[in-house]
Amino acid sequence: MAIGTVKFFNLDRGYGFITNEAGGPDAFVHITAVERAGLGSIKEGQKLSYELETGKNGKTSAVNLADAS
Template sequence: MGRSQEPFSKKEKENKKQKKKQEKQEKKEERQANSKKGKSLEEMMAYIDENGNISSTPPDPARMKEVSLDEIQISVKKQEEEEEGSSIRTGVVTFFNESKGYGFIKDQKTQESIFVHVNGLVDPVKEHSKVTFEVQMGHKGPNAVGVKLLK
């Protein structure tokens, strides 16, 4: 059987510990020597120009534009709901599993895939059928309801 690589005497363990401590101290001193402490406030300052870009020079006061607080938008605009008359959409059934009772319809206008459950069907559908439907928001996203075949 082979011997373990660990030192077996107390003295060797102590020497190894001292060596590690010394290496750590040397690394610390090297980091401190290479650090860029002591920069002046001017060297650390960053400015934003009239186009919104970061620069090291202060902006020209003559180029400044007055902005009203009402024009500043912090959040994303809410999507406007479609009109009631245009709530009926058309699409093509891309997938439908009759045994499990669900599928997906690809909306012709937005090209998004919308989930459809057998409970939302008015007429029986198959894959590649053209249909009209309405969209309701469900727990996991948009669901197609009132699905009818186009004739």
């Protein structure tokens, strides 16, 4: 699992981005992944562990989120 910090998350729009501590591109995160993890919401600066998954549309997003604080 990757570890990263929430760079941005807009609850109204239902998406945001996580910056990976190991470097590389930021990971897109959708509200459905947050809800599936039982987190309710995530906040800028929060540390999370996550996995990357490629969807049917070919885009990569963060899934299996867990608080890593």
